[in-house]
Amino acid sequence: MELLDIQGSVTPEESRTHIRVPLELHEGCGRLNVRFEYAPKNLEDRERALELLKESYDLYILPEQREQAVARADRHLPLKNLITLSFDGPDGYRGACHRHDEVQELFLASGEASPGLMPGRLEAGEWNVTLSLHCIVTATCEYRLRAWTSEREESA
Known part of the structure; x- marks a missing residue:
């Protein structure tokens, strides 16, 4: 039923x-x-995904580690x-x-x-x-x- x-x-x-x-x-x-x-x-829009990742890095990653995180952002795609x-x-x-x-x-x-x-x-x-x-x-x-x-x- x-x-x-x-x-x-x-x-x-x-x-x-x-x-x-x-x-x-x-x-x-x-x-x-x-x-x-x-x-x-x-999320198929790669540019939007990278924007979201950068926003999360700004919130959750120490400032001195952000540049390295952005350089390796593709590892987290697709969102x-x-x-x-x-x-x-x-x-x-x-x-x-x-x-x-x-x-x-x-x-x-x-x-x-x-x-x-x-x-x-x-x-x-x-x-x-x-x-x-x-x-x-x-x-x-x-x-x-x-x-x-x-x-x-x-x-x-």
Whole structure:
């Protein structure tokens, strides 16, 4: 049964923030399935990427080391958007998937779960999927989050 299918768009100003997405889980399911995707992954504008790197060097690198950092800036290209997921059930934290993949197929079940998630009983009630917007470097980044249940625990 489909629980949720949402789409959204985020911007660089939303970097280092979170989007909490509630979903209601009904009793009787054996598996919670999630598909998350976002795009674009890479900032293709090289000049803009170098501007962003220089701004970060001004903030985070000692003045005497900045020239060397700028000379080696290409090592950090392409810059990438990064959005990760974490899960909370009615009884608390159920894990996090801090992956760099722009498409993720994840699941939770009583006997097994995707790496980073904790298997266990799928309690009925309010669950939350949290999207952590670590870094958005493109002008906009589109995402889609889908969640659905299965009656039985399926093998992965």
